[in-house]
Amino acid sequence: xFELLINYWPKLLNGAAMTLQLTFFxxxxxxxxSLPLAILRRSGHVLWQWPIRLYVSxxxxxxxxxxxxxxxxxxxxxRPELSELxxxxxxxxxxxxxxxxxxxxxxxxxxxxxRGGLQAVPLGEIEAGLSLGMSSRLLYQxxxxxxxxxxxxxxLGNEIILMLKGGAIASVITLMDVMGQTRRAFSxxxxxxxxxxxxxxxLAITSIFVLIWRMVExxxxxxxNGPVPKIAPNPMSTNTTAKNIEVSNAN
Amino acid sequence: xxxxxxxxxGDSGWGDELLAGLGVTLSLAVVTLPLGLxxxxxxxxxxxxxxxxxRTSALIFTTVIRGLxxxxxxxxxxxxxGLLINSTVKWLNPDAGFVELSPFVAGVIALGLVFxxxxxxxxxxxxxxxDKGQCEAAQAVGMTRFDTFRLIELPQxxxxxxxxxxxxxxxxLKDTAxxxxxxxxxxxxxxxxxxxxxxxxxxFFVTVxxxxxxxxxxxxxxxxxxxxxxxxxxxxxxx
Numbered sequence: 001x002f003e004l005l006i007n008y009w010p011k012l013l014n015g016a017a018m019t020l021q022l023t024f025f026x027x028x029x030x031x032x033x034s035l036p037l038a039i040l041r042r043s044g045h046v047l048w049q050w051p052i053r054l055y056v057s058x059x060x061x062x063x064x065x066x067x068x069x070x071x072x073x074x075x076x077x078x079r080p081e082l083s084e085l086x087x088x089x090x091x092x093x094x095x096x097x098x099x100x101x102x103x104x105x106x107x108x109x110x111x112x113x114x115r116g117g118l119q120a121v122p123l124g125e126i127e128a129g130l131s132l133g134m135s136s137r138l139l140y141q142x143x144x145x146x147x148x149x150x151x152x153x154x155x156l157g158n159e160i161i162l163m164l165k166g167g168a169i170a171s172v173i174t175l176m177d178v179m180g181q182t183r184r185a186f187s188x189x190x191x192x193x194x195x196x197x198x199x200x201x202x203l204a205i206t207s208i209f210v211l212i213w214r215m216v217e218x219x220x221x222x223x224x225n226g227p228v229p230k231i232a233p234n235p236m237s238t239n240t241t242a243k244n245i246e247v248s249n250a251n
Numbered sequence: 252x253x254x255x256x257x258x259x260x261g262d263s264g265w266g267d268e269l270l271a272g273l274g275v276t277l278s279l280a281v282v283t284l285p286l287g288l289x290x291x292x293x294x295x296x297x298x299x300x301x302x303x304x305x306r307t308s309a310l311i312f313t314t315v316i317r318g319l320x321x322x323x324x325x326x327x328x329x330x331x332x333g334l335l336i337n338s339t340v341k342w343l344n345p346d347a348g349f350v351e352l353s354p355f356v357a358g359v360i361a362l363g364l365v366f367x368x369x370x371x372x373x374x375x376x377x378x379x380x381x382d383k384g385q386c387e388a389a390q391a392v393g394m395t396r397f398d399t400f401r402l403i404e405l406p407q408x409x410x411x412x413x414x415x416x417x418x419x420x421x422x423x424l425k426d427t428a429x430x431x432x433x434x435x436x437x438x439x440x441x442x443x444x445x446x447x448x449x450x451x452x453x454x455f456f457v458t459v460x461x462x463x464x465x466x467x468x469x470x471x472x473x474x475x476x477x478x479x480x481x482x483x484x485x486x487x488x489x490x
Contacts, residue, residue, distance in 0.1 A: 061421075061467035062460045063428035065439060070460055073452040168320035172432055179322060186326075192334055195327045199319050206318045 001193040008185050008194065015181035016201055022177060023164045026099055030106035037107065038114035039140075052111070059108035064166050067105060072097040072173050098170040102163060109159050117152035118144065150220055157213040161206055168202075178202065257445075257454055265445040265455070272441030273462065275355075276427045279437060283359050283423060287366030288416075294371035299378065309371065316368030321361070321426050328361040329354065329433050358430035366423055373415035377408045410481040417474035421467055428463070438462065 005012075040048045059067065075082065075091050082088045090096045121144050129139045149156075171180035182198040185191075218225065260266040298309035316324070333352040340350050381404055389399040431439035442459045446452045 057468070058460075058464060061464040061471075063425040063439070063463055065428045065431070066456065066460050066463060069439075069443075069452070070456040073446065074456040075453065077451060077453040165318075165320040168322045169429075171322070179320065182323075183326070186330070192327075192331050195323065195330070198323060199315075199327065202320060202323065203315065203318045 001191075004185075004189065004191050004194055005197055008181070008197075011176075011181045011185065012178065012197065012201060015176060015178035016205070018175065019164070019167055019177040019179075020205070022095070022098060022102065022170060022175070023160070023167050026102035026106050026167070027160050027163055029099075029103040030110050033103070033107045034110035034114055035145075038111050038118060041111065041115055042118045056108045056111055059105050060112075064101070064105055065169050065172065068098060068101045068169060068173060071101045094170070094173045094175050098167075098173065098175055102167060102170075105166070106159065106163050109162075110156065113152050113155045113159060114148060116155070117148035120151045121147040153213075153217050153220065157210070157217075160213075161209065164205065164209070165202070254454055257449060257451060258458060265441075265449070268441045268445065269438060269455075269458070269462075272436055272438035275435065276424075276437040276439075277466075279355065279358055279362070279427050279430065279435075280420075280424050283362045283366060284420065286359065286363040287370060287423070290363060290367035291370030291374055294367055295374035295378065298371060298375050313368045313371055316364055317372075321365050322429055322432065324365055325358065325361040325429055325433060328364070329357040332357060332360060354430060354433045354435035357433060358427070358435055362423060362426055362430075365426065366419055369419050369422075370416060373412050373419065374408065376415070377411035378404065380411055381407055410485075413474070413478050413481055417471075417478070420474070421470055424466060424470065425463065 037052055041052045071091075072094060075097075079088060079092075082091055125143050125147070126139065129143045134142070167177065168179040170177055171183055174180065176184075178198050178201055182194050185194045256264060258264055258266045258269070260270075294309050294312055297305040298313070300306060329352065333350075336350050336352060385403050386399055389403055394402070427437060428439040431437055431443065434440065438459060442455045446455050449455075
């Protein structure tokens with residue numbers, strides 16, 4: 001089992017780098033695209049509503065694998081037309097096709113999450129901002145968007161993890177991410193333990209990401225939670241006169 | 252239009268093959284659902300039990316299952332369960348031949364485990380939101396633990412868990428597309444075969460996307476209806 005790791009760890013490391021790269025760029029592009037679309041969906045013109053709803057419904061209602069095949073193989077049917085438009089170099093590369101598909105998919109999910117976040121911003125604060133004469137841009141920048149992202153933070157973290165796991169599908173169109181390297185190693189050695197090493201890699205990436213995300217969340221909501229989590233006084237304690245030492249030290 | 256020609260039923264069209272694939276997809280999902288739900292209940296019960304061993308085992312199970320890609324889980328089950336079964340059979344009977352694990356069974360086990368891992372969290376959350384006073388009242392009246400669960404906790408749990416379980420059902424339908432990678436003749440794989448034969452990938456992949464989309468919309472509508480029925484008579488709280 002360990003000889004397998006010694007032989008294949010450089011390839012698995014390359015795979016991990018490819019996985020992280022693909023996930024990071026898809027999520028980043030989706031982050032940029034989803035915010036304007038969420039704002040449009042929430043408060044834009046009525047003409048924008050149905051196209052965006054259709055887009056979200058399509059990308060959430062079809063399997064990621066089907067979407068990936070549609071972009072990679074499906075658009076390959078239009079190779080002459082795409083070559084004429086000068087776009088074939090993009091659509092023939094599995095990396096760019098996977099990036100496009102994952103970005104569009106993640107945009108749809110992030111759009112819904114941000115829409116929920118926008119809806120949950122306290123109305124009183126928006127009214128206070130309007131009464132001070134804030135312009136729309138200032139309102140969004142100072143009040144609405146900080147609230148939205150703090151509310152949506154856990155759900156966005158979930159979505160990034162789901163994108164990381166969904167990205168394993170890219171191995172089916174021969175992208176050499178962790179899953180791709182693992183499958184190739186298995187087809188060469190027929191040693192099942194390579195899958196357990198891949199599982200370990202995924203679990204490690206997920207755990208580290210969750211830790212970092214929670215640290216950032218604590219930092220962002222420190223104005224609500226306080227610098228140190230308060231320790232509740234013990235109700236069974238017989239010492240009724242002493243104050244709680246930990247809380248007073250924190251303050 | 253050539254689209255209709257490709258999708259027709261009969262010798263030259265692929266419509267009947269796609270329909271057979273759709274049948275396999277739906278039967279895979281329908282078989283996986285009860286298994287996944289039952290295992291989800293078991294794991295949820297373990298995660299709230301008094302014994303630390305059960306709680307830790309349930310936590311490890313849900314963490315591992317929710318942390319791995321479904322494709323990886325599928326491969327581990329497909330290749331690993333096959334090896335496990337074969338080594339067990341060889342240990343019991345050295346002369347036995349090679350036992351083949353059908354990709355359908357591997358798909359059911361893998362997707363059932365994934366469903367159970369997520370469903371356990373949904374059910375646990377629903378159970379912990381219940382009003383404990385009703386269970387205490389049942390205990391005071393003398394109902395057995397099982398009767399309390401069956402008559403009081405379970406109906407209320409299902410109402411609370413229904414949105415989450417509905418989402419998981421839709422995800423299950425979409426994850427069945429993954430079993431095409433281990434050569435089960437579901438809708439996705441039949442589409443791939445059709446594409447290989449006709450060299451018209453766009454036609455077939457658009458069709459299969461529309462089919463999945465339509466099924467998901469129908470399921471979402473049914474689940475919304477079930478939620479409305481489950482929430483009938485629930486007084487809106489004054490919060």
